[in-house]
Structures are given as structure tokens and as C-alpha cells.
Amino acid sequence: MLGSGSAGNATLVEDGARRVLIDVGLSYREVTRRLAELEVPPEGIGGVAITHAHGDHTRGAGLLSRRHGVPVHTTPATREVWADDVASWGELACDEPTDICGFRFTPFEVLHDAEAETVAFRIETADGTIGYATDVGCVTANLRSHFSDCRVLVMESNHATDLLQVGPYARSTKARIASTRGHLSNESLAGYLRDHLGRSVRCVVLAHLSRVNNMPELAEMTCREALEARGREDVRIVVSRQDCVAETVDLAAWSAPAHVAPTLSRQALLPF
Numbered sequence: 664m665l666g667s668g669s670a671g672n673a674t675l676v677e678d679g680a681r682r683v684l685i686d687v688g689l690s691y692r693e694v695t696r697r698l699a700e701l702e703v704p705p706e707g708i709g710g711v712a713i714t715h716a717h718g719d720h721t722r723g724a725g726l727l728s729r730r731h732g733v734p735v736h737t738t739p740a741t742r743e744v745w746a747d748d749v750a751s752w753g754e755l756a757c758d759e760p761t762d763i764c765g766f767r768f769t770p771f772e773v774l775h776d777a778e779a780e781t782v783a784f785r786i787e788t789a790d791g792t793i794g795y796a797t798d799v800g801c802v803t804a805n806l807r808s809h810f811s812d813c814r815v816l817v818m819e820s821n822h823a824t825d826l827l828q829v830g831p832y833a834r835s836t837k838a839r840i841a842s843t844r845g846h847l848s849n850e851s852l853a854g855y856l857r858d859h860l861g862r863s864v865r866c867v868v869l870a871h872l873s874r875v876n877n878m879p880e881l882a883e884m885t886c887r888e889a890l891e892a893r894g895r896e897d898v899r900i901v902v903s904r905q906d907c908v909a910e911t912v913d914l915a916a917w918s919a920p921a922h923v924a925p926t927l928s929r930q931a932l933l934p935f
């Protein structure tokens with residue numbers, strides 16, 4: 664993840680020279696700076712996929728698209744409320760797989776309070792499937808079924824329920840965040856992982872942490888306890904950050920047969 668949180672979200676999915684950004688909620692300047700840290704020029708981005716039309720997911724998308732001719736893929740509902748110009752549009756439809764730069768994206772609707780619909784993604788790569796759900800008020804049966812056979816899950820761990828309740832936000836804001844159309848708490852994510860985590864999952868990336876109502880250590884500990892309760896101490900946890908690029912997740916690390924030495928020829932990389 665190039666960055667994640669209410670000040671801006673952007674994630675790079677990369678397989679060799681094929682690169683897609685999921686959301687561009689950082690400014691153009693900041694997203695290109697963080698891509699440069701990974702030695703990726705902005706013209707190397709082949710497509711952008713947008714989850715929903717909140718500014719922390721769209722801020723730099725228009726300029727990146729116009730400057731470098733990058734198509735922006737989103738659902739018709741999100742396009743309708745989009746305020747910025749883009750170089751070109753790619754259409755996404757819920758529950759229909761679409762190829763973006765060789766990755767198979769299947770968007771599906773989740774509960775969140777964007778003006779238009781919000782989607783999560785199931786992304787099939789040559790090295791396994793990624794489940795990607797950042798702004799999601801609750802885990803639905805539909806999300807569980809899309810994520811049941813993924814190798815890596817990127818999921819929101821927005822707030823600790825107790826910290827939100829005693830925190831500084833207005834009562835109405837607290838209610839909005841905690842609602843089933845708001846943001847997923849550490850505890851709600853833990854409940855999902857404890858009761859429904861798929862056997863194929865090897866890594867959980869915690870996303871969209873609140874800087875006011877959460878702490879990285881607390882989110883990680885809550886997640887770890889849930890994985891232990893599931894008997895899955897082997898699952899790696901990565902905590903995304905708002906202010907910097909998080910560590911890279913290499914899907915190929917889990918896809919090569921155990922007796923074959925990993926090669927560097929083809930890897931799907933997720934620099935979080």
C-alpha cells in the first residue's frame with residue numbers, strides 16, 4: 664500500500680511491467696513521490712480502479728489520468744458523481760469480472776456511506792487472488808463468499824470500538840462511523856477472521872486505520888488474537904500506514920511449489 668487512511672488511500676498491484684493502482688486518494692504529487700520510492704514512474708501505471716467517490720480515494724486520480732493517459736475504471740454510479748476530468752473511462756459492473764492490465768477484477772457492492780455505491784474487489788492474479796475491501800461498514804455474506812478462497816486479504820481495521828466511543832468526535836460522527844454503512848472496527852474484522860477466514864489466506868493487510876480512534880499495535884494485536892483463535896498463527900499480518908509506503912507483499916512467495924526455488928521472473932507484488 665502506498666498509503667492508507669482517511670487522509671488518502673492508494674495501492675499498487677504489480678506483475679512485472681503490468682501495474683494497476685487501486686484508488687488514488689493521495690495528491691498527484693504525493694502518489695508519484697511514493698511510486699518513485701518503488702522505482703515506478705507514473706507513466707508505468709496502466710490503469711486505475713476506483714472503489715468509491717470519497718475524496719480520500721479519488722483525490723489524485725484525475726490529474727494522474729490526464730497527465731499520463733491512464734484509464735480510470737469505475738462503476739457507472741461512481742462515474743455519475745465524479746467531479747473531475749479523466750483521460751478515459753473504463754466501465755466496471757458489479758459481480759462481472761473485468762480485465763485490467765491482465766488482472767481480473769470483480770467488483771461487488773459493500774455497505775458504506777458514499778453518495779454512489781461503494782465496491783470491494785476480488786482480484787485474480789497469476790499468483791493467487793487478492794480480496795480488497797477498505798471502506799466497508801460490515802462484513803456481509805456476499806463479501807465472505809467472494810473472499811473465501813483468496814490468498815491475501817486487504818481489509819479495513821478502522822477503529823477500536825472503545826477508543827471511538829471515548830474519542831473526540833461528535834456523537835453523530837461516531838454513530839456514522841460505527842454504523843453498518845460506516846467503517847469496519849478492529850473487533851468486527853476480528854470476528855470475521857475468527858469465524859470465517861478461508862484456508863487459502865496467507866496474509867492479512869490491515870487498512871484504513873484511524874489515527875484518532877485506533878493504534879497500529881492495537882489493530883495488529885486484535886487481528887493476531889483472532890487468527891490464533893482460528894488456529895492460524897501462520898498467517899502474516901501487515902499493517903498499512905498513512906504517511907509512508909508499507910512493506911511489499913509478494914504473492915509468489917506462497918504460490919511456488921515447496922520443492923522449487925522461487926524465481927524472480929514473474930511475481931505479483933503489492934507494495935503496501
Ligand SMILES: [Zn+2]
Pocket residue numbers: 668669672717719720798871
Ligand atoms: Zn476512505
Ligand SMILES: [Zn+2]
Pocket residue numbers: 715717775777798
Ligand atoms: Zn469512504
